[in-house]
Amino acid sequence: MRKDRDSKETSKCALIPLDVILPRIGTQKLDGLVWHKARIHKHAFSTWLFVLDRNPTLDRLLRWGCDVEQTCLLCVSAEVWRMVLALLHFPTPPTSWNSILLWLPGASNDKFMRLALLQAWQACIYEIWRERNRRFHDGISFSPTKIFHLVRSVVRIRAQSLCSRNSDYVSLLLCWSSPP
Template structure:
């Protein structure tokens, strides 16, 4: 028996996204990654404090992108495309994706940046948790943009029409 499709599936399972980014975003969409609030709900004795900003409890909704640190990453990344006031709350980001102002290529680029932001922010959070290492929000932002362009080039090199369109799109930025 087939399960009913969900409204967000096309934003997660997009071919323009790096596969490991898709998995991470999918798990966060389901709210299944081990954020502090979830680990505490499992009975672990932890202090629920965001490892990125240190000023609020850590949850998926805080990490993406209410947290002051992660919002700097998201704003810098999406700002490359000219968006100065992107949504910062999880549910509003999904609503933004269905905006009629995006054409197919613009949406693919926005999704590349969104997935990339989620991935690098989660990696940064884990590096701080496990190793005590930190990076600036600017370094993370630059990684996201570079990876989006690299994925687009890889798609083009495999003959993907979307890849050719994304490379042309990214060349204007």
């Protein structure tokens, strides 16, 4: 637990400030993690908001007095992240936000595997954010497996679209074509 400005304890979901992370990975690398060639625009934009800590998280919603379920999505997000990266043959990926930000820039030397990782990361962020909204606004919850299938489906469709315009992206499509 850490304390926020009002000396109230915040959950373990709290992030290390961006100014601590940036010197370690650099702004240019951070931009490359978000604004890459295989991005899905709504995923990239959502990711950018989360990286900058500009998206209302559970802690912030609680401070604003919103009536929200106080169950953190960390368990769901870690499970979805593990399933997606197991599909990409990364058996032990980092699961904390800061570890992921530090790990991603050097996670793979292969151009297309790197793009697949970045697609996966952004799609996971987007779909977990949507899961949070489903729970908060609609009272509906999806299983981690269902969220995994949503992530896999959207990145495969994007890879197919890139491949249809440029055959160089066949390797990216192959990253997403292995059986679940």
